[in-house]
Amino acid sequence: xxxxxVRFAPSPTGDPHLGAMRTALFNWAFAKKYKGKFILRIxxxxxxxxxxGSIKNIIEGLKWLELDYDxxxxxxxxLGPYTQSERSEIYLNTANKLIDSGNAYMxxxxxxxxSKMRERQISAGKAPGYNGYSRNRSRxxxxxxxxxxxxxxxxxxxxxxxxxxxxxxxRGIMKFDLSKIDDFVILKADGLPTYHLANVIDDHKMKxxxxxxxxxxxxSTPKHLLIYKYLDITPPDFIHLPLIxxxxxxxxxxxxxxxxxxxxxxxxxxxxxxxxxxxxLGWSPRSDEEIMNQHQFIEMFDFEGLSxxxxxxxxxxxxxxNGVYIRSMKDSELEDLSYKYLQSNTSKKExxxxxxxxxxxxxxxxxxxxxxxxxxxxxxxxxxxxxMPSIEMLKCGNKDSSEIExxxxxxxxxxxxxxxxxxxxxxxxxxxxxxxxxxxxxxxRDYLGLIRNCVTxxxxxxxxxxxxxxLGLKEAISRLNLSLDNLKx
RNA sequence: GCCCCGUUAGUGUAGCGGCCUAACACGCCACCCUUUCAAGGUGGAGAUCACGAGUUCGAAUCUCGUACGGGGUACCA
Numbered sequence: 001x002x003x004x005x006v007r008f009a010p011s012p013t014g015d016p017h018l019g020a021m022r023t024a025l026f027n028w029a030f031a032k033k034y035k036g037k038f039i040l041r042i043x044x045x046x047x048x049x050x051x052x053g054s055i056k057n058i059i060e061g062l063k064w065l066e067l068d069y070d071x072x073x074x075x076x077x078x079l080g081p082y083t084q085s086e087r088s089e090i091y092l093n094t095a096n097k098l099i100d101s102g103n104a105y106m107x108x109x110x111x112x113x114x115s116k117m118r119e120r121q122i123s124a125g126k127a128p129g130y131n132g133y134s135r136n137r138s139r140x141x142x143x144x145x146x147x148x149x150x151x152x153x154x155x156x157x158x159x160x161x162x163x164x165x166x167x168x169x170x171r172g173i174m175k176f177d178l179s180k181i182d183d184f185v186i187l188k189a190d191g192l193p194t195y196h197l198a199n200v201i202d203d204h205k206m207k208x209x210x211x212x213x214x215x216x217x218x219x220s221t222p223k224h225l226l227i228y229k230y231l232d233i234t235p236p237d238f239i240h241l242p243l244i245x246x247x248x249x250x251x252x253x254x255x256x257x258x259x260x261x262x263x264x265x266x267x268x269x270x271x272x273x274x275x276x277x278x279x280x281l282g283w284s285p286r287s288d289e290e291i292m293n294q295h296q297f298i299e300m301f302d303f304e305g306l307s308x309x310x311x312x313x314x315x316x317x318x319x320x321x322n323g324v325y326i327r328s329m330k331d332s333e334l335e336d337l338s339y340k341y342l343q344s345n346t347s348k349k350e351x352x353x354x355x356x357x358x359x360x361x362x363x364x365x366x367x368x369x370x371x372x373x374x375x376x377x378x379x380x381x382x383x384x385x386x387x388m389p390s391i392e393m394l395k396c397g398n399k400d401s402s403e404i405e406x407x408x409x410x411x412x413x414x415x416x417x418x419x420x421x422x423x424x425x426x427x428x429x430x431x432x433x434x435x436x437x438x439x440x441x442x443x444x445r446d447y448l449g450l451i452r453n454c455v456t457x458x459x460x461x462x463x464x465x466x467x468x469x470x471l472g473l474k475e476a477i478s479r480l481n482l483s484l485d486n487l488k489x
Numbered sequence: 490g491c492c493c494c495g496u497u498a499g500u501g502u503a504g505c506g507g508c509c510u511a512a513c514a515c516g517c518c519a520c521c522c523u524u525u526c527a528a529g530g531u532g533g534a535g536a537u538c539a540c541g542a543g544u545u546c547g548a549a550u551c552u553c554g555u556a557c558g559g560g561g562u563a564c565c566a
Contacts, residue, residue, distance in 0.1 A: 011566045046565055111564060118563095127491050129562070153564050171494080180492050180562085188564040195566050219493055219561040242495080242559095249558065277501095280514090284502050288513050307502075310559065314500045317515040327528075368528040379526090433524090448524040460526045 004036025005209045008062075008069070009199070011043040012054040015260030016061045018313060019214065019244045019252060022278045026241060027212050028067045029279075029294075029301040039206060040072030042083045043199070045192045061261035065271045066294070071206075079206045084198050091193035094201055094231070095154045095186055099139070103157050103230040104186060106142040107134035108150040129182035130155065151189035156196075156226065158183050164222035169210075169239045170306050176222040184223060196220060200227040203236055210237045215310075239303055242282045243310045257315040268341060268373025269318075273325040277318045281311045291324055323371035335363045341373040350377070353384040361470045365462035379462065383471055386479055387457035394453065394487055397446040401487055404450065408484045410436065411451060415477045424473045426465035433465070454483040 008024040010016060031038035040062065042055055059074060071077025081087055098104035107130075109117075118128040134142060135157065146152040158181045165175040186197040193201075203211060218240050228235040246256025259267065264274055272293065279297050280290060284305045292300065326334065339359060343351055366379050381387070396404050414432050418424055437447045452464050455476050461467055468476050 009566090013566070043566065049565060107564095109564095114564085122490080125490075127562080129491095151564080155564095174493075176492075182562085185564050190564075192564090194564070199566090214560095215494070216560055216566085240494085245559080247500085251559090280501060282501090286503065288503090290502090290514055309495050311502085312500060314515070317501070320515055323528090366527090369526060371527095430524090437524095445524055452525060456525095458525090461524095462526085464524055 003207070003209060004031055004034040005039065005207050006031050006036065006212060007039040007041050007203070007206065007208050008067075009041040009043050009202075009213075010058050011046065011049070012051060012058065013046070013049045014051050014054055015262055016054070016058045017252065017260055018258055018278060018281075020058075021061060021065065021067075021261055022244065022281060023212065023214060023241060024062060024067050025065070025275060025278055026283065026301070026306075028069075029298045030210065030212065031070075032298045033301055036209070037070040038068070039077070039208070040069040040082060041202060041206070042073055042085075043195065044083060044085045045188075045195065045198050047085075047190070047192070057260070057262050061265075064261065064265050065275055082206075084202065085192070087198075087202070088192055090201060090205070091187065091197055092191060095193070095197065098156065098186070098227075098230055099154065101230065104154050105134055105137075105139070105157060105183075106146065106152050107155050107183075108142060108145045108152045109133055110151060130184070132183055135183060153185045153189050154187035155183040156186050156223070156230070158223075158226060164225050166221060166225055166235075166238060168218070169237055170303050171240065171308055174218065174221070176219075178222070178226075181223060181226075186227070196223050197227065200224050200231070200235075204228070204231070204233045208236045210239065212239045212241060215240045215243050239306070242307055244281055245310050245312045247312060249310075249312065252313050256313055258313055266345065268345070268375070269322050270325045270373075273322040274318070276325070277321045280317075281313065282307050291321070319371045326370060326372070327368050329367075331360075331364050331367065334367060335359055338363060338373060338376050342377060345374065346377055350381075350385070355384060358383060358470055361466075362462070365466055365470075369462065379460075382456040382458060382461065383467070386475075386482075388486065389453040389457050389483060391486065393459065394450065394483055395446075396450040397443060405484060405487055407440065407442075407447070407450065408454065408480055408487070410440075412477055412480050412484070415473050415480070419473050419477070424469055426469040429468050429473075430465040451480070454480050 006027040008027050010020050028038045030036070040059075042058075044050055044055075055073070059072075062069065069075070071079065071082060073080075073082040076082075095104060099106070114130070117131060121128045121131075134155070142152065159178045162178045163175055164178055165173055167173050184196060185194050187193050202208075221238060225235055244252050246252045246258065248256075252258045265271075275294060276290075276292060276297070279292070279301075283301070284307065285292065285300050286305055329337075339356060342354060346354075362380050362383060366376060369379065370376055394401070394404060396407060399407070411433075414436060418428065418432065433448065433451070434444070437444050440447065448464055449459070452461055453459060455464070455468060455471065457479075
């Protein structure tokens with residue numbers, strides 16, 4: 001195989017989304033597999049659509065997912081700069097070269113005139129498109145017009161007939177009639193290039209060997225190929241990736257539960273899990289094993305496994321995979337990660353209440369009960385902050401409140417004894433409560449349910465006996481007392 | 490409108506002319522385990538392989554057509 005050089009070339013028009021990250025992931029994996037280079041290039045040739053901060057977020061997203069690139073705007077490289085707005089001279093020169101060679105020409109039609117033209121074409125039942133207005137005007141005339149201050153663009157001269165074909169490495173041969181392609185703009189009136197020009201020049205200058213990009217580019221590939229031809233340079237290989245949709249088969253958006261990569265980070269997803277899930281969208285390992293770490297993924301990644309039909313984003317499966325990754329973590333690892341996560345995702349007051357030393361004991365208890373980091377705090381909050389259970393929660397089978405008062409008082413007494421005996425191991429707590437339950441002839445779930453509600457303030461909690469041990473018997477007693485008082489009033 | 494791409498259970502995929510009365514995973518349902526919730530285990534429902542023609546002894550797999558979905562058709566990328 002030739003020297004593999006691939007690139008991820010987002011435009012900074014918003015926060016990076018799943019689809020973009022998947023494109024990055026596949027490019028990255030391909031480069032890693034063949035010991036090639038992975039390049040980040042920022043395509044910021046549309047200054048109107050630019051969103052502040054998105055370059056930062058793109059880089060942050062890549063870092064978070066550990067998709068490390070070998071060359072890029074922030075780290076440099078031999079073939080930079082890697083931000084298109086810093087390369088405008090190259091594009092301008094090339095566009096002029098194309099005029100010199102007779103393969104491009106200037107045009108001074110304004111956007112308003114163009115849109116009027118399109119309207120006319122549509123109402124006349126014709127296909128809308130540039131009609132070649134300036135194609136045969138003299139260069140002198142057009143230059144004169146530009147000098148007078150008319151906004152002028154440069155358009156590529158597309159042959160009026162003939163075909164352009166290319167081989168997509170996954171989909172096979174694609175053929176396009178050039179007669180269907182109008183003379184498109186390669187350099188805008190503001191002097192900046194369009195995607196078509198910039199992308200071709202940069203892929204060539206940066207020695208890109210393979211272009212893995214979204215399916216939305218298929219139709220413009222012949223345009224790019226034409227530029228390659230006019231410039232007499234060899235195009236890279238192309239592989240178009242299927243799109244990712246939401247449940248209703250429309251373009252993925254927030255409504256579908258998809259978030260920007262930055263939000264995923266904040267919502268307690270593990271980058272390794274997200275990577276694993278994304279890898280499965282539009283690509284298949286062709287085996288029964290779907291859980292794979294990045295090394296396995298790189299090893300297995302190939303074009304044959306790429307699918308050609310769009311896939312639909314499924315937040316449930318993503319969540320499941322995240323759970324798998326959480327469960328496979330070491331307790332200590334999860335503990336560190338959780339603590340950091342809590343630090344930046346709870347209020348100051350809440351975080352201050354968290355006793356780090358208790359976390360070591362708590363984590364093993366909740367590890368298999370959470371599917372993402374944001375579920376941790378609600379589950380462990382009671383260890384640090386007491387929340388009164390509602391009166392409705394102080395139930396025990398069909399016992400009435402006076403009977404429940406007796407039961408609670410009894411538990412309190414038992415716990416007091418344990419405090420005096422200085423043995424608060426959960427095995428002992430369990431032994432005592434089970435024995436008590438037997439004496440009372442209650443259903444264990446009713447009995448423990450009542451105690452759970454009083455101690456944790458919730459009907460859902462980590463295992464009760466362990467929880468009480470970690471919480472401390474004294475605190476448990478005080479909470480039981482509070483519920484008892486509440487019941488009496 | 491025109492051009493291009495696609496179509497296997499709700500979802501992601503496997504399948505590359507006979508092994509397919511279609512497999513795996515998520516989700517769903519039931520049961521088991523169980524102090525709640527999970528996790529785990531077992532089992533189940535769910536796809537006339539979009540539809541119609543053809544090629545073939547034989548088609549989810551090849552060919553054509555239709556339908557549907559999507560992408561493109563910008564001085565957006």
